[in-house]
Structure formats: structure tokens, C-alpha cells
Amino acid sequence: MSPAPLRALISTIQPSNGGVPAKTRWLVEQLAALGISSTLAWYEPWSCSPELSVPLWRVLYGRRPGRRHEPVWPQVPGEAVGAWLPELEFSHYWETRPWRRLIASADLHLVTTGNPLCAYRYLRAAVPFLAWVGTPWHGDRDARLRTFPWHRRLLDRSLNAPVLRRMERRVLRAPQGRILTISQHTAGELAQISGRNTDGVLYLPPDPALYRPQPEARVSWRLGFAGRYGDPRKQLGLLLDAVALLHRQGHPVQLELTGERQGLRLIADAVQLRGLNDAVHCHPYLSQAQLADVMQRWDLFVIPSHQEGLCISALEAMACGVPVVSTRCGGPEDFVIPDRTGQLVPHEAPALASAIAAICSQPDRRQRLSEGALAWMAANADANQARRRLHHHLRACFPALRDLDG
Template sequence: MRVALVAEQFLPHVNGVTHSVLRVAEQLRARGHRVMVVAPSYEKVRGPETVPELPGVAVERIPSLPLAGYPEVRVAGCTVHRMQRLLESFAPDVVHVASPFVLGWRALQAAASMRLPSIAVYQTDVPGYAGRYGIGALEPALWAHVRTMHNSATLTLAPSTASVQQLQKHGVQRVHRWGRGVDTARFRPELRDDAWRERVGGGRRIVGYVGRLAPEKQVADLAVLDALPDARLVVVGSGPEKQALRRALPNAHFEGFRSGAALASVMASFDLFVHPGEHETFCQTIQEAMACAVPVVAVGRGGPLDLVTPSHNGWLYPPGDTARLREHVRDLLGDDAKRLAFAATAHRTVQDRTWESVCSELLGHYEHARAASPLPPTLRTRLARRVGVR
């Protein structure tokens, strides 16, 4: 197949959207499919380019501007007509749109106008973020936009049971669940770094968080863990709340942004992973922690509900109940036998959740979309001629 991947965010900015697009493109190329990525530009990256991590994949950059207050996030402007030209030049069999909102909306409009099968992948709870950024009054309008976008797609894929139900509640149709894989070769318990643990923890247990330092992640809720006896809170990541969180968590160690092997080593060095964000559509970092044999304490809402089985691989606490968060953390830190049993179960939990298996499922969704929205013969012939396909 020829697959156009349209990403609302992409390299050099690394987040959940970027990561999933990279893994999907990587898997598609490994299976012999042709891939094009359409993504926002950055100051030093404009126009077509090649990405070392994606050999054989062309990346088309669309002019963008930094999001106010969060310059790492880009907002790309593109007309439907320009997107039509890009798609026509590549002649995709399916258009895969990752976390559509601005650029992705243009791609869905272009695909619909060209009668191309399209997949809209729901990854970011933008309406839910509104309240965290003090603009809760916009939530109904944001949901209306999400509903319009996703209902224009042939299929919508949501990463968790909770996100499927959330979209259906707000009137989105043709929603299917499609989870995320985890790289168990990269994230593994053998990477535990005792020297780093001693330097950062000084012999104490380490409770770690990994993710953006932004309001929607609710990292400030971890203040209830900041002064736990015999434990050190470690925060890994960057974002607009970094300085405010340093003040709110004066005893925590801020590791900064980490990726690749460095991130895997830090995560494997945790004794416990915590995630307080209530707007996670999936929460990939939970899977990565489990792959490192690290048990999890997370808020019982959204994506974590599918990932954490209480009393087996971690604990879930009610949204907003930070006293229960503290109680669960103290429970696992104070009982080595229980924590190690949870860790072993966490590790087993994710071993079959590979990107290979997840992308095999994705290809099934592509075929479903193609069957539901077949190209007219005249359009297929015209697109094929554009790229010399017979």
C-alpha cells in the first residue's frame, strides 16, 4: 500500500503523536509499503526532507508557528488545495491522520474531497485540556470541532476503552479501538543503573514521573510525594511548567528531557512509576515503565484504566484523591515483596504488546477503510499515472 501519514506534531518535537507516527512508519516500511509523512515545519526544518530514523520515507514540511506559551508545539497552516496537491502527487491508498486538529483537519477535508479512504487517530484530549488552561468555556466548541473532523473520516481509531466511549458520547461515529505498542527491546529491566540511583536517590527508593511538564499532566499533584521518608521523587521531562514545578516540588530531582536509551535507563532505575494526568487517552509511559518491570500508580481515568490492573501490576486512585495516591505509593514502597511481585506482573503484562502486532492490527483497519470507501476507477487510474504505477 501507499500510506500518507499526516502528523499534527513531529520531529524534532517528541511526544506521543511523534512517537506513534515514527513507529507506524517504521513498521510499514519494514513490510514493504510506501510511506509519506506530512508534518509541521520548524525553524531549521522546512520543505521536503529525509529523516535518519526513517530511511525511504519522504517528509513534507508545512509552514507553522509556535503555540503561544509552548513554543515546542507547532501549529501548521495549510489550505485544503495544497493538501490535495500533496496527496495527489503521492497517490495514497489510505490517508492516516494522527491526532487531527488543524493540519489534520485539512488532510481529512482533502481526503474527503478526493474520495480517498481516511483514518483519523484520536490521541489528544484537546477539549479536556481547555479547563486546565483556564478556557473551559470553549470545551463545547472544541468537542463540536472534534466531532466534525472525525465524522468526516472513513474510520476513527481510539487508543483505549475510555476514549472510545468518550468519542461515542460526543457523537463521533465509526469508532474502533486501536492500542499502542511498546518497544520491549529498548525498555527492559536490565538497564537499571545503580550508580545513577545512588547519585540521585542516595540509597532511597525512587518514585518517578516521565512526561510533559504542562498543566494537563497535573504534575503538581505529586507534591504529596515530595517529602516521603526514605524516597526521592524524580521528574523527567520538559515543558512550560518546569520552573513552577521546581518551586512546588522543592525536594524532587528534575532530570530534564530524556529520550532513547537514556530514557530507558532512567525508567528501569525507578522503583515505582506515577502518573497523575486525568486526560490521558492512552499513556504510553505506563507501558514503558511496565516493560522495565516497574509497577505503576496512576489516576483511575482514561487510558490507564486499560493498562493498570489494581493489586496485580499497580494501583489506580480516584481522580483528585491525592491522599489515596500517597497511600498507594507508601503501600508499595513499604512492602518490598508486594512491590517486586507487582513489578514481575507488570513486565509480563506488556510482553505481547509489540509494535509489530499493533501494526498488523492497523493494516486490518486500513483494509476496512479501503473497503468502506473504494476509489472510483477513474480516480485510481489518474492517481496511478501521477506516480507511474500501473
């Protein structure tokens, strides 16, 4: 009689679009190839499903946090889980009864997340876990915190922040935990917080069947951006300022924006204010195949961000042979190597515009950077290489997988 197939529980964030769901989907696919089924579970925000959580004013009514089954992708079940006291951010990561039942039902326990806190449930349950982390807790929310009303900022300084920092350190120091990061930059930040090195870097590899060079598709002076327009960390206004400056200088610059379901409505006023209605095109939400087709037309990919753990979309663009111009914002400093794969600039519109013009106006230089981008991807983010690295860390973390090949 053959043994029952192994089941993995992946603690993550609410699935939608962006870097974390992209990492999660890839991980699920790799586990499925090994015959391991996955269930995703996440804290469901009070604003989305208030019936699942128990705020302070309902504690005395005998309510308990609940969970809701919610399929995520074909053959991949999901569990949306509520929390006690959702007003307090640290309570979102508590090991409540629904989480205990989910943890007990799984053989392997993994995390794909922005910050390390989604692993705290496993720490409390005393089970081995493998966490793939994008950024420290503070980097994941500093810019967002500045948009909070004063009373939420006060609560954060006095209660949430001190507790969350302690929780993060405990996760990073947990003897049963194995911590992978998405960039060398993040690895350094987490090591500084915890006082110990992380266990490795795993770059998410773009799908080589989709993201590949198409030199004949490239359009000169066409810039690309992919990300959530409303995320203050992305600093989309800085990119628009740089494009406006290039436009005034007489360059035939065009900017294509992707990655946000609500599209141009979120930035229409900012585009109109800068006189860029004819220079900026905002795509509707794109499938991976559609995004690859769009990226292959770009002359440059631009990252104007304040903070990035990595920027997965930039790796996808580089796999298409597109060089990258980026602000110095963390993760991109792993792969944006000046005069080899692109250019790094300070957080100033003139500097960003100057770097863009210096590459787009020199086809030979742009070609050299394109070749450098492809070489970096082959050496660091190859799909087979990433799969072997994942297998190594799975074997190291979970005794049931010690005989895993590859």
C-alpha cells in the same frame, strides 16, 4: 515494470516530543517496513512561523497560506503548513491549497494526533483515511483553556468551541474514515460523541530491545515521572505534594523527572518551596535508550494527571517491570489494574502518598505487581501483536493494501 512505491501522507501535529510524535515515528517505521514512504504534515503555529499564515489584518493584501519543507527524521520529509485566519482555532484544520496539493500527491492518507481534528482535511478532500486518535477534542485542551486570558476564553465559548465540536463529530462519523484509539477509555468517549463505535484500540508497543526488565538495577523508593512539566493536565504539583508528605513521614523517597527539555528550570521554585531540593532529580532530555536505562531503576512510575488519553511512558515503564500508581484520569485505567499492575487513587496528595508507601514498603507486593505489569504488556501491547493489528486496519482502509500479509 514494477509498480511505483506507495506514498503516505501523515497529518499530525508539530513534531517535538511526547506521545503523538512517538506514535508517528512508530507508524512511519511500520510503513517503511512495507516499502511505503511517508511525509509528515502539520499546521505550523502562527507563533512559530508567522510568514506561513494569513491573519485577518493581512487578508486584503493578497497573501495566501504557505508551506515550508522541513525534514523531520532521516529519510522522512516534513511539511509545515500555514492557515487562513490563525486567530480562529478551527481554521488550522481547513483544507487549504497547500493541503490539497499534499493530499493529491499521496496514495495513502493517515493521521496520528491527540484529538480527531487533524483528519478534517481528508474529510473535505473525500479521501479514505485511517486516524489514530488519543483523546476527544475537549479533553485535549480543557486544562489549557483555563490558562487563556478572558478575551480568548470568550472567543472560544462563542465561536471556536461550537465549530470545533461540529468538525469533530463529522470526522468521527465520516464513512470513508477508520478511527483507531490509544485506549479503551478514549474509544468510549469518542463513541459517546459520535453515536458510533470506533474501529479498534491500538496500544503503542515499547521497543522490546530497550524497554525490558533489569531487576538488579531497581532502587528502592525511587519514583519516576515522564511528561511535559508545563502541561497543566499533568498536575506535577500534586506529585510534588505527595513526595513532600512522604519525605516528612521519614520515607527515603527520591523522585526522578524526565521528558522536558527545559528541565528543572520550569519547576525549581515549586521544588524549593516544598523543601525537596535533595529529593528531586530532573534529567536533561533523554534519548529512548537513556530513558529505558533510567526507568529500569524505578521502584514505581507515578501518573498524577488530571487527564490522559493513555500515557505511553507508563507502558514503557511497565515493559521494564515497573508498577504504576495513577490518579483516575482516563487512559491509565486501561492498564493500571488495582492489586494486579498498580494502584488507582483519587486526585489527593495523601491518597497518592499512601498508595506509593504501601507498595514501596512491601517488596513482595511490589514484585507481584511487577509480574502483573509484564503479563499485561505481553497480552495487550506486544510489538508483533501491534504490527498485526495495524496491518489489519491498513488492509481494511486502503484497497491498494488488500494483499498485505500479516
